[in-house]
Amino acid sequence: MKEYQTITEISGPLVYAEVDEAIGYDEIVEIETAQGETLRGQVLESSEGVVAIQVFEGTSGIDQNASVRFLGETMKMPVTEDLLGRVLDGSGRPIDDGPEIVPEERQDIVGAAINPYSREYPEEFIETGVSAIDGMNTLVRGQKLPIFSSSGQPHSELAMQIARQASVPEEETEGEDGSEFAVIFGAMGITQEEANEFMQDFERTGALERSVVFMNLADDPAVERTVTPRMVLTTAEYLAFEKDYHVLVILTDMTNYCEALREIGAAREEVPGRRGYPGYMYTDLAQLYERAGRIQGRDGSVTQIPILTMPGDDDTHPIPDLTGYITEGQIYVDPDLNSQGLQPPVNVLPSLSRLMDDGIGEGLTREDHEDVANQMYAAYAEGENLRDLVNIVGREALSERDNKYLDFADRFETEFIDQGFDTNRDLVTTLEIGWDLLSMLPKDALNRIDEEFIETYYREDDSEHEVVEAAD
Amino acid sequence: MSKADQPETTGDGVIQSVSGPVVSARDLDARMNDVVYVGDEGLMGEVIEIEGNITTVQVYEETSGVAPGEPVENTGEPLSVDLGPGVLDAIYDGVQRPLDVLEGKMGSPYLDRGVDAPGIDLEEQWEFEPAVEAGDTVEPGDIVGVVEETVTIDHKVMVPPDSEGGEVVAVDSGSFTVTETVAELDTGEEITMHQEWPVREARPTVEKRTPRKPLVSGQRILDGLFPIAKGGTAAIPGPFGSGKTVTQHQLAKYADADIIVYVGCGERGNEMTEVIEDFPELEDPANGNPLMARTSLIANTSNMPVAARESCIYTGITIAEYYRDMGYDVALMADSTSRWAEAMREISSRLEEMPGEEGYPAYLAARLAQFYERAGYFENINGTEGSVSAIGAVSPPGGDFSEPVTQNTLRIVKTFWALDADLAERRHFPSINWNESYSLYKDQLDPWFQENVEEDWPEKRQWAVDVLDEETELQEIVQLVGKDALPDDQQLTLEVARYLREAYLQQNAFHPVDTYCPPEKTYLMLTTIETLNDEAFDALDAGVPIEEIVDIDAAPQINRIGVQEEYEEFVAELKSDIAEELRSLY
């Protein structure tokens, strides 16, 4: 392997070097500084005679005396089932004092696109035990469903609750289908403290054994964040599609990932897109998020829950915006609901699960699930809408009908949504609470629900009915 | 060039630099838009810029590992599609590689590089039935015979548009592959079932005509308020989650076109999988055959190469034109044209072209116009009439319609279905905003609805629009003072408008019956609400208190019309129930 001491320019995270052989686009590079430190990077542009290299660990310490080696291959992730239970850094190197990892394969981290013809449409209900999700925004195996949050909000608690409680009801009763459950956690630029919360939760619940943890923390190099999720997803695909695991991938925080992309774009003096983010960010994010799914003839699945903190709690910001355009829905964590003390503070109105319709209903969840969800959405939206008006004209000025909707909205929040981060509700409990609330409304207002279901589930005498909360 | 040809390469070059999907080569003897094979693996690409000795190529596959010094081979031909029987019931990527064939060839669920396949099966035998005989003179476009391509569609085998025509000297019925000669002309030309056409060039026609037939969609708000014509253009802009894709899918399922070309351009993989899984099972409302029998799918999802995303729109519209030439009404859905525009932007910025608004290339508006111009109701060169309707989803960043793709699209299209995030949050679906949306075809389509549904179709529509307009104005007042402060007649109007919104404008795409609403049912639903209106105002005039009027038992049944399969009887009964109940109050 040839070594060059030909660095001509260093600019932000980028290094330009002269070469006299052909270097492949995307190839991995090692740079050894005069101090003997080895840094890794990747070819961003390859021309005859000169290449542009993006250095993952940042370029500090590099000068024109540093030597550059081209490894002749693109970035790989060493994969094996033995990764389960291990903690790695953001580039996939173990940091947990465990034994050396002997890879079974080394896989390219830029995964090839799944042929849409080879996919299997996801429709297996995952019971998360969270009413706001199971009842209103059902998650299915192989879905990508991000949490849209903002800084200081309890999105991690929600993600941990999901990771802890997620199960597929049928399998519990019928026994295993041979596929096991695994969690892959990819931290990008979060604080040590946040990371510890996850780690402690994993250890407390014994989940660590079936988890792989990738840690790129706030003080780790920013550019490394562009490879961390690819390491994570390569591992996830391997475990899912070659080892039959049902893998739940949690990526946090995607905002830090996007900041890193922006930094590289700026260093390359690219024409910036909206708010300074690169014009190709949609494509780049799609190449991550689209690695969720199911494949025909394979038993495993990759389900993604990326977490992102919306700058300024603004969902038109390019990071949530582009994410929402790619993922199969989104769950909003709402600061107002949080300050009211709701746990989890999920605002269901802008939330959505696009794969819900095919994953629920008779034989999958319950016959009335879709209708109940639709009616609760409509009723909550109506009540929520009336709240502004109440502030102006007062409750007395509203009709009886309107007052019922206001009550519905209040109880929906306190009884349906606010279940606590430690309560695991099964779906039937969730739907029954739904019926308790819907029965506050007159029967003929339930225009989204099949008359047959109203017959079966409507509580004729609401006043005597008390809400039964299932124990944890 | 199309992929049915063996690549015969001319003028080779050498890669000079690689940056993502853009590769530049020196010493390549090429013209703009020539198809080239790049690198040792022979990745497919297209020439997009020539400057002196340097040729720039957009590559339709991933370029990781490709290095300067590797060869570039020119095919000397522009990017083309393979046309012939077998295009229907197929699923392609953006450069018309059949995804099912690729899966087999690659032996993997992942899309490998450097694998190619013709757009139509070259081995398959088709039963050819001649439509001409020896001695007949044929001209370009003329139909020389027919094969049954699918249970639904007869494929018309045509003299290619760029042929000279001539006298038929031999034509036979029988079983042929698409490359075998089915007719011979006196000029020596041999006609096969296979044609090629460069995707960036519109197929010729005689003239564009004013469209006068609606593309009936079975969606109440579209047919009832904002209809699109066969041969018309429409845009569906909206933020994520507002219903663009569901609307496109509904059109693909239920629109009364002969042929559907569905282009998934830079969107989700699972949405294409859903179509691939559902369409062979779903019934065509016109004839009960599998929907796939009239459909051709193009799936270049968001994670597939961005250059092929740029071309997928052209691949789609060229296929649409080909079936139009046979005399069919074709509807093309493109989801999403914004991803197409972004692909242009991405390539353009790698070329370091001068960016226009929001970084889009200056030619964005022209490209959008060229695309929608290829839609229309046409007289074809063979004398038949056919149409291409083009319906494009638009995905404005942040849901802001003032951005360049939405604005430039609105300048061209004649139907605008504006999706609204607020409606979607309330689960009012389809969340098409009735105040902002419009159709410029409305008037020219009225005669069709009058003739085929009811004479007073236009008046009924106007009545609904007026009530909804009035509601919008009243809502502003309600937001300040509450509903009870309004006079009784205005409260009643609000009540009627609520039924219009909840029963008529809303339609559940996932309900087995409600998902498709024939225009007759759309009409009856509207007249039921009008009955309520008229009877209720009579009651009010007769002094019945408003509380009693809005409380009648029959009215909420209006919300159940949508889910009735036997709706005629239901509606007739409901109308008389409403009248009876209200009249009994005075």
Ligand SMILES: Nc1ncnc2c1ncn2[C@@H]1O[C@H](COP(=O)(O)OP(=O)(O)O)[C@@H](O)[C@H]1O
């Ligand atoms: N006509 C409809 N009926 C019922 N649900 C709908 C309808 N239109 C949209 N939806 C709901 O909205 C969600 C988002 O719609 P989609 O078309 O995927 O949005 P977009 O393409 O604009 O992002 C769907 O998953 C579905 O739940």
Ligand SMILES: [Mg+2]
């Ligand atoms: Mg969509």
